[in-house]
Structure formats: structure tokens, C-alpha cells
Amino acid sequence: MAIALRTLDDGAWISVDDSRRVSVSDVWTLSRGVFCECEPAYVLLEGFFGTGVEGSVVVADTVGQCLECGTRDSIDRLPVGRIVDGEFKAYSPEAVQSTLESDAGRQA
Amino acid sequence: MPSDVEQWKDELYGTDIRAEIERFAEEGWDAIPDDEHDAWFERFKWYGLYHQRAGQESYFMMRIGPPGGVLEPGQFREIVEIADDFSRGPAENPVFGNGWIDVTTRQAIQLHWIRLEDVPEIFDRLESVGLSTVQACGDSWRNIVGCPVAGKDKHEHVDADALATDLHDTFKRNEAHSNLPRKWKVSVTGCDEGCGQGDINDLAFEPAEKEIDGETVTGYNIRVGGGLSRNEPRFARDIDVFATPEQAVDVAGGISALFRDNGDRENRYNARIKFLMDEWGPEKFRETLQEEFVDFELHTAGEDLRESYSYNAGEADGKHDHVGVHGQPDGNYYVGLNVLVGRIGVDEAYDLADAADEYGSGEVRLTQRQNIVFTDVPEENVDNLRSEDVLEHYSPDPHPFQRGSIACTGTEFCSLSIVETKNRQVRYARWLVDNVELPDGVENFHVHLSGCTASCAQPQIADVSLRGMKTRKDGEPVEALDIGLGGGLGEDPQFAAWIAERVPADEVPGAIANLLENFEEARDSETQSFREFVAERDDEELADLIEPEETDYDDPFMHNTKRTWYPYAEEDDLDESPAPARSDGTPIPSDD
Numbered sequence: 001m002a003i004a005l006r007t008l009d010d011g012a013w014i015s016v017d018d019s020r021r022v023s024v025s026d027v028w029t030l031s032r033g034v035f036c037e038c039e040p041a042y043v044l045l046e047g048f049f050g051t052g053v054e055g056s057v058v059v060a061d062t063v064g065q066c067l068e069c070g071t072r073d074s075i076d077r078l079p080v081g082r083i084v085d086g087e088f089k090a091y092s093p094e095a096v097q098s099t100l101e102s103d104a105g106r107q108a
Numbered sequence: 109m110p111s112d113v114e115q116w117k118d119e120l121y122g123t124d125i126r127a128e129i130e131r132f133a134e135e136g137w138d139a140i141p142d143d144e145h146d147a148w149f150e151r152f153k154w155y156g157l158y159h160q161r162a163g164q165e166s167y168f169m170m171r172i173g174p175p176g177g178v179l180e181p182g183q184f185r186e187i188v189e190i191a192d193d194f195s196r197g198p199a200e201n202p203v204f205g206n207g208w209i210d211v212t213t214r215q216a217i218q219l220h221w222i223r224l225e226d227v228p229e230i231f232d233r234l235e236s237v238g239l240s241t242v243q244a245c246g247d248s249w250r251n252i253v254g255c256p257v258a259g260k261d262k263h264e265h266v267d268a269d270a271l272a273t274d275l276h277d278t279f280k281r282n283e284a285h286s287n288l289p290r291k292w293k294v295s296v297t298g299c300d301e302g303c304g305q306g307d308i309n310d311l312a313f314e315p316a317e318k319e320i321d322g323e324t325v326t327g328y329n330i331r332v333g334g335g336l337s338r339n340e341p342r343f344a345r346d347i348d349v350f351a352t353p354e355q356a357v358d359v360a361g362g363i364s365a366l367f368r369d370n371g372d373r374e375n376r377y378n379a380r381i382k383f384l385m386d387e388w389g390p391e392k393f394r395e396t397l398q399e400e401f402v403d404f405e406l407h408t409a410g411e412d413l414r415e416s417y418s419y420n421a422g423e424a425d426g427k428h429d430h431v432g433v434h435g436q437p438d439g440n441y442y443v444g445l446n447v448l449v450g451r452i453g454v455d456e457a458y459d460l461a462d463a464a465d466e467y468g469s470g471e472v473r474l475t476q477r478q479n480i481v482f483t484d485v486p487e488e489n490v491d492n493l494r495s496e497d498v499l500e501h502y503s504p505d506p507h508p509f510q511r512g513s514i515a516c517t518g519t520e521f522c523s524l525s526i527v528e529t530k531n532r533q534v535r536y537a538r539w540l541v542d543n544v545e546l547p548d549g550v551e552n553f554h555v556h557l558s559g560c561t562a563s564c565a566q567p568q569i570a571d572v573s574l575r576g577m578k579t580r581k582d583g584e585p586v587e588a589l590d591i592g593l594g595g596g597l598g599e600d601p602q603f604a605a606w607i608a609e610r611v612p613a614d615e616v617p618g619a620i621a622n623l624l625e626n627f628e629e630a631r632d633s634e635t636q637s638f639r640e641f642v643a644e645r646d647d648e649e650l651a652d653l654i655e656p657e658e659t660d661y662d663d664p665f666m667h668n669t670k671r672t673w674y675p676y677a678e679e680d681d682l683d684e685s686p687a688p689a690r691s692d693g694t695p696i697p698s699d700d
């Protein structure tokens with residue numbers, strides 16, 4: 001079954017099937033080079049601008065700022081969770097993410 | 109492609125939402141279909157209901173917007189009684205208890221912990237005294253702000269209250285204007301102090317004079333496209349239009365229709381009229397308005413009064429707010445009371461309602477600095493009013509640090525917030541009062557705290573702007589604030605420059621103390637205002653003056669308040685949340 005995926009309340013949430021599942025203003029941990037040169041980079045997400053699915057991975061377009069070096073930039077397709085057996089499982093922001101997903105198969 | 113929100117609005121929006129709210133209220137929270145939550149919560153905003161954040165499901169924030177902030181006799185008391193009866197949460201706030209009203213920066217009242225089941229009764233009670241929540245949130249005409257002492261002030265040039273009320277009556281529940289691309293914030297100023305804060309609104313009416321057919325007419329100049337949100341602050345721009353009081357509603361309707369038809373409905377982040385103004389510029393804007401949206405010849409702008417604007421201006425002489433005892437033209441007085449961060453506990457709110465009745469006309473007005481004003485107090489009552497116990501807390505003569513404090517909703521209820529705000533700002537103000545001496549001659553010092561870049565507390569127009577952030581301290585993520593300096597309105601408004609970033613929240617009071625000490629030492633003279641001092645220096649120089657440091661100020665909210673269901677609950681973990689709850693407050697078990 002298709003899942004309903006959208007940003008809500010001016011980018012405060014990623015809503016999955018009408019439930020607010022991923023919240024903005026959290027600190028995500030990204031490995032070096034993905035966002036800036038900090039290792040790891042602790043990046044505060046400031047707003048979600050879009051969301052989509054790539055295969056089974058739910059991704060978000062967002063803007064963030066590194067808490068260490070201050071780099072502020074947009075992030076395309078940050079993986080924020082996975083669909084497993086039709087259920088959304090959110091990734092933990094604390095777990096280090098080393099890759100952003102490829103361009104393939106992206107939905108608007 | 110139109111956004112989801114646009115599709116939901118196409119299906120059902122405006123006054124049609126009311127019957128659906130009544131139906132859901134009748135059947136209970138569970139009656140809202142699981143797969144329609146997003147759509148309904150978006151629509152509910154039009155009726156002033158905003159679903160609270162994660163961990164607080166089934167509870168709503170409710171906003172009540174009286175035009176110009178004027179609550180007529182009896183209206184304030186009814187709101188207090190409603191708060192007493194319905195605005196109670198499952199846990200206490202350590203500073204404010206349980207049950208309060210929030211006075212907002214757009215002259216509205218917000219109530220929290222409202223249950224859907226109670227909404228129809230609340231609506232009925234509001235309507236019984238002539239109040240409503242219509243269009244208090246959502247994509248339409250929001251509460252119309254304006255001079256809160258309109259009709260009562262010696263500085264008045266044109267009757268802002270009459271126009272604010274006309275606009276309210278014309279554009280609330282008006283089908284042609286009920287579905288706009290985005291929120292629509294309108295301000296009417298009638299005085300020479302600029303207390304309508306038009307510069308930061310989508311549409312601003314500002315007092316002006318114009319020679320028309322050999323006669324001097326008093327009316328309004330029009331500015332369009334102001335707003336503070338999203339790291340994209342804009343001041344409203346002069347579109348070179350003067351409107352007579354008779355034309356003002358038609359001009360407003362034309363501009364609202366222009367926005368309705370030309371605003372971006374595909375991308376909500378680009379939808380506010382400030383972005384259309386970026387794209388078009390004031391000349392094309394005026395041309396389009398003239399050609400397509402009004403059927404009379406627009407006047408060019410008249411002579412304005414901006415030179416004397418002092419409200420929130422940071423450096424001007426004149427009034428910076430409405431706190432204190434001030435003469436009305438009729439010989440009575442209005443008395444402005446300071447409300448720290450805009451929040452009034454229910455018990456004290458009853459006392460205030462009593463005092464307004466006993467010593468004034470019972471009218472209570474709300475200001476954009478989150479304060480309240482009693483009007484029509486006869487001279488012989490002023491002293492008795494001042495000696496009321498409740499005025500110790502809600503003082504007409506507060507310490508400048510309390511008087512200057514504004515804070516938004518923050519992580520307590522708001523899903524966008526990065527940090528705790530209101531309780532923190534109360535603690536900041538208390539610490540500053542106890543520990544910091546203001547430099548000689550400084551009588552106004554504004555510190556505005558917003559939990560995120562949406563800027564509901566209007567941080568960019570304060571002496572010290574605080575904006576929610578995070579940082580890492582001793583290896584742990586902690587709540588932090590960006591610090592900006594030198595913002596203010598006035599004739600030539602200026603947004604604060606962001607000078608220090610990611611300062612741990614417990615080092616901010618120390619930073620403000622050091623900054624003030626450095627200012628006192630380095631300023632040219634005792635008459636130099638803080639805003640002037642900042643304007644003279646570049647960012648690097650200013651950064652050196654901030655010097656964040658720990659002090660004996662203690663901050664209980666350094667941990668991630670966002671990841672709690674309620675930051676002050678004993679068991680604050682999201683998993684401990686009692687929401688969603690039935691109307692009696694018992695938790696509704698989840699299906700899985």
C-alpha cells in the first residue's frame with residue numbers, strides 16, 4: 001500500500017500516514033564530508049522543505065547548521081527512516097549517517 | 109503542482125469547517141479518521157485551533173483575536189472564565205501553574221490544553237460576548253493589529269480603531285478573502301508613535317496627510333510586504349499610495365485580492381507576499397493593483413509621521429511601549445501594565461478583570477509587547493488602582509529588564525521550537541534585575557526571545573535578540589541561543605545583526621551583563637543609546653563585547669526539552685505522555 005508522505009506545519013514535521021513522525025529542530029549526526037569537514041558533524045535541522053521515498057528509504061530535503069563550525073546549508077535527500085512491512089521506522093538522529101541517498105528513484 | 113494544503117483547502121475551508129468541528133466534538137477525538145489528521149488539523153487553524161506538538165496529541169492551542177487588541181468590558185473576564193474552565197493541562201508549569209492566558213505579540217490571546225470536545229461550548233461563550241477565533245490561524249486575514257490605545261491617546265491623528273474594526277468586519281468570514289495563499293497580517297497605525305508596528309506586517313496602514321482638491325485630508329499611506337520569519341526578514345515597502353479613510357477598506361480588499369490571485373500556491377515557503385514583493389518591486393505592485401484590483405484612481409503617497417515613531421525604536425525619544433499611567437484626551441487616564449512574557453495566571457487574571465471594572469471602564473486592551481492596558485480610569489481612581497495587590501506583579505512601573513522582555517511559546521507547545529522560552533526568559537529577567545546595573549540614562553532595554561527562526565517574539569527588532577539554537581557543551585548537546593544586537597523600529601527600522609552564535613543558554617545572562625558593562629565603558633556619552641552604539645560598530649567589534657560566561661544563573665532546561673512530552677513534567681519522557689486523551693483527561697490507548 002502506498003504511504004502518505006508530506007511536510008507539515010511549515011516544515012516542522014515529516015508526516016507519515018497522517019502521523020507526525022520526524023521532527024525538525026533535532027540534531028543529526030553526519031560523518032565527515034557529507035555536510036562539512038567536522039568529524040562527525042552535529043547538524044541542527046531547521047526546517048523540512050520536501051520529502052520522498054527511495055526504494056524503502058524515506059528521505060527529506062532540509063536546511064541545517066553544523067553546531068561546531070557553523071556551516072549552514074541545505075541537505076538534499078537526508079535519510080530519515082525506512083519503510084519495513086508497510087510500517088515507518090524512524091532513524092535515530094544520534095546514529096552516524098555516512099551517506100546521503102543517490103538521486104535515483106526520487107519522488108517529489 | 110498545488111501543495112497538499114491547497115488541495116485540502118479546495119475541498120473544504122472557511123466557515124464550512126465549523127460544522128465539522130462540531131461533529132468531531134460531539135463524537136470525540138477518535139472520530140477524526142486516522143488518515144485525515146493532517147488535513148483536518150490544517151483546516152482547524154482557520155478557526156483558531158492549532159494542534160499542539162508531539163506528545164500532546166488531542167490537545168489544542170486556541171487563539172482569540174480582537175481587532176486592535178481591544179477587549180470591551182466583559183470580554184476579558186469571559187476569556188479568563190473560559191481559561192479557568194477549559195485550559196488545564198495534565199501537568200503543571202513550575203512558574204505559571206496550571207491555567208493561564210497568553211497575551212501575544214499580535215494582540216491576541218492564546219489558550220492551551222484545549223480539548224476538541226469543549227470547543228463548541230467555548231465558541232458559544234466567546235460569541236455571547238462578541239468574540240471569536242475565526243481566522244486567528246490559517247491562510248487568511250489574521251488578527252488585525254493596531255494602536256492599542258486608539259481613541260484614547262493624545263498622539264492620535266486618525267482613528268485606527270475605526271479602520272481596524274471595519275477591516276475585521278469586512279474580511280473575517282468573507283468568502284472572497286477566506287482562502288489566501290498564506291497567512292495575511294494587517295496593521296493599522298493612527299498615531300505619531302508607530303505603535304501598530306506596520307513595518308513587520310504584510311499590509312500596513314500608516315497615518316499620513318495629503319492635499320486633495322485644495323484640502324488637507326488625513327488618512328493612510330500604504331506599505332506592503334513586511335515580515336520576520338525564516339531568516340528572511342523584510343520591512344514593508346512603500347507602494348506610493350495614500351488612502352482616505354473612506355477608501356481604506358477598498359484598497360485593503362484590492363491588495364488582499366492581488367495576493368489571493370498572484371501569491372505562490374505551489375510552494376508554501378515562497379508564498380508570503382514579501383516574496384512576491386521581492387519579485388515585483390513596489391512599482392509593478394502598484395501598477396497591478398491600480399489596473400486590476402481597484403476601480404478608482406489611487407492617490408500617490410501623502411506626508412507621513414514616521415519621523416516621530418518611537419515605539420520599539422530603541423533610540424528615539426517618546427514612548428517605547430504603553431506601560432505606565434498616561435493621560436487620555438478626555439481627562440481620564442489609561443494605565444499600561446507589564447505582563448512578563450505575556451502570561452497571566454487565571455487567579456491573577458480574575459483580579460485584573462475586577463480591577464479594570466472597579467477603577468476603569470472594564471475595557472482591557474492588548475499590546476504588541478505582550479502587555480495589557482486599562483482604559484478610562486478617572487484621575488481619582490489612579491492611586492487606588494495602583495495600590496491593588498495584583499499590580500505588584502503586573503506593574504505600571506516595572507524594572508526595565510522586565511518591561512523589555514518578550515518571549516514566544518517555545519518547546520512547551522510549539523513543534524518548531526528548538527528551545528524552552530517563556531520560563532527561561534522569566535528566569536533571565538529575574539537574574540538580570542538582581543545582578544545587573546543598567547548604565548545611567550538607559551530606561552528601556554528590550555530583550556526578545558524566540559524559539560526558532562519563525563520569530564514570533566519579534567527578536568530582530570530588539571536591543572538584544574535571542575533565537576533558539578543548539579550547541580555542544582562538555583560533549584553534550586545543550587540548548588543554546590544566537591545573540592543579535594541593535595534592532596529596532598522607528599523612522600528607519602533596522603533588523604538586529606546576528607553577532608554571537610550558539611551561546612549555551614546558561615551563559616546568556618552573563619553575556620548580557622558583560623555586554624552592558626562594556627557598553628557603559630565604551631559609549632560616547634550618557635545620551636548615546638544602545639542602538640546607536642551598535643550601529644557605530646562592525647560585527648567583530650561587537651562580538652568582542654559579548655563575552656558569554658557562566659554565572660550563578662541556573663538553567664534547568666539545558667537538556668533537550670524538545671524530546672519531552674512536556675518539559676516540566678516529573679516524568680518528561682515522550683513515552684510517558686498521557687496524550688492523546690479523552691475529554692475527561694484519561695489516556696486513549698494506542699492501537700498497536
Ligand code: HEM
Pocket residue numbers: 009010158169171212213214215216217218244250251293308309335336337338516517521522523524562563564565566
Ligand atoms: C505551533 C506553532 C506556532 C505557535 C505556537 C506560534 C505562536 C505564535 C504566537 C503566540 C504569535 C503571536 C501571534 C498572534 O497573535 O497572531 C505568533 C506570531 C508570529 N508567528 Fe507564530 N507560532 C507558530 C508557528 C509559526 C510558524 C510556522 C511561523 C512561520 C513560518 C510563525 C511565524 C510567526 C511570526 C513571524 C509571528 C510574529 C511576528 C509578526 O509577524 O508580527 N509562527 N506565533
Ligand code: SF4
Pocket residue numbers: 516517518519522523524525526558559560561562563564565
Ligand atoms: S518563534 Fe518558533 S518556537 Fe517560537 S512560537 Fe514561533 S514558531 Fe514556535
Ligand SMILES: [Zn+2]
Pocket residue numbers: 036037038041066067068069070071
Ligand atoms: Zn562542521
